[in-house]
Amino acid sequence: MVEIFGRGLREVINDTPLYLSLVKRYCGIRLFKKRYPLLASVDVSNICNLHCLHCYWWLNRKEETSLCVEEWRRIIRSMLKGKVIHVGIVGGEPLLHMDLVKVFCEEMPRHVSVVTNGTLPLQRLEGLYFYFVSIDGNRDVHDQIRGKGSYDRTKKNIFDYIEHYSDNRYKAWKDIWLSLTINSLNYMSIEDCVDEWHGRVNKIAVQFHTPFIKRDPLLLPFGKKRDDVILKLLKLKKKYPKFIANQSKQLELLRKSWGGKGTTPISCPSWAILSLDHMGRVKRPCCIGSADTDGIKPICEECGLSSYAMLYCYGIRNA
Numbered sequence: 001m002v003e004i005f006g007r008g009l010r011e012v013i014n015d016t017p018l019y020l021s022l023v024k025r026y027c028g029i030r031l032f033k034k035r036y037p038l039l040a041s042v043d044v045s046n047i048c049n050l051h052c053l054h055c056y057w058w059l060n061r062k063e064e065t066s067l068c069v070e071e072w073r074r075i076i077r078s079m080l081k082g083k084v085i086h087v088g089i090v091g092g093e094p095l096l097h098m099d100l101v102k103v104f105c106e107e108m109p110r111h112v113s114v115v116t117n118g119t120l121p122l123q124r125l126e127g128l129y130f131y132f133v134s135i136d137g138n139r140d141v142h143d144q145i146r147g148k149g150s151y152d153r154t155k156k157n158i159f160d161y162i163e164h165y166s167d168n169r170y171k172a173w174k175d176i177w178l179s180l181t182i183n184s185l186n187y188m189s190i191e192d193c194v195d196e197w198h199g200r201v202n203k204i205a206v207q208f209h210t211p212f213i214k215r216d217p218l219l220l221p222f223g224k225k226r227d228d229v230i231l232k233l234l235k236l237k238k239k240y241p242k243f244i245a246n247q248s249k250q251l252e253l254l255r256k257s258w259g260g261k262g263t264t265p266i267s268c269p270s271w272a273i274l275s276l277d278h279m280g281r282v283k284r285p286c287c288i289g290s291a292d293t294d295g296i297k298p299i300c301e302e303c304g305l306s307s308y309a310m311l312y313c314y315g316i317r318n319a
């Protein structure tokens, strides 16, 4: 069967109106300095079963419920469907709200990924493009960041998924991508992690820890250590070009300050990813921010977020 970026020919043909609208939006952004979202990030869940050391989400979290299935369906139809090419479902932990994950997969089939800690069993979902499972290095460092026993649980759930859903026609390993957020604790274990997972899951994408406080000890600061990590990643990308999802240009960009000054985005195209919280409110300045204008803000000057860096590398820039 013919496949383009993991999609069958029929899916690509069905999506023609969306692609045409995206080309129009892209031209509007590049030629007329318009500000349209092309991607979305949605926190369907306001709960999580972990409390990871590095996590931005807990910083601005308030005790509230989430919108229900029908409220999300309305938002999807009015704000997302036919307008953005891809929605990343985040949280909190999205697998604690499978009813909401399913509504996104139903409404926007194959334009949805789920970012998950993978500690709960992974189910195959019709309409899901892939699971983005967070892995923060080898077992020791992952557990130091995410809690004892979490690495083994996540690894087991990934392998159970692959074994359970694979057959002669279906390659379930293709549904699993890994997301690694590099920080001062795990930067030494990246190569081990890549070697461990290569050939077992589809891809790995990295980004760098983005701080919310000055002199955050988890930040891998710009300079020699960070340069060495990027050099290593560029070498690994040469060795495993299909496995490392980041582009080389994007990795180079994350070597230095690129997004903004202090907590203000300047070059960063923060508007190009529509970011909604669990109540459907727009988060600012970006997906790791908050809908609360008094919320704690990320330090743009030390931004390591790869999705925004990728858009920047495609020429989608604010300034």
Ligand SMILES: C[S@@+](CC[C@H](N)C(=O)[O-])C[C@H]1O[C@@H](n2cnc3c(N)ncnc32)[C@H](O)[C@@H]1O
Residues within 6 Å of the ligand: 048, 054, 055, 056, 057, 090, 091, 092, 093, 094, 115, 116, 117, 132, 133, 134, 179, 181, 207, 208, 209, 210, 211
């Ligand atoms: C907030 S989590 C939500 C989804 C899910 N609970 C998980 O852990 O994958 C989304 C992603 O953000 C990453 N993350 C958390 N805090 C971060 C920070 N300060 N800078 C960059 N990435 C961060 C996590 O490692 C995870 O891959």
Ligand code: SF4
Residues within 6 Å of the ligand: 048, 049, 050, 051, 052, 055, 056, 057, 058, 091, 092, 093, 117
């Ligand atoms: S599992 Fe995800 S949302 Fe929960 S604390 Fe960890 S990084 Fe944050």
Ligand code: SF4
Residues within 6 Å of the ligand: 210, 259, 260, 263, 264, 265, 266, 268, 269, 270, 285, 286, 287, 288, 298, 299, 300, 301, 303, 304, 305, 308
């Ligand atoms: S992605 Fe967020 S933290 Fe990074 S520069 Fe843009 S607005 Fe700032």
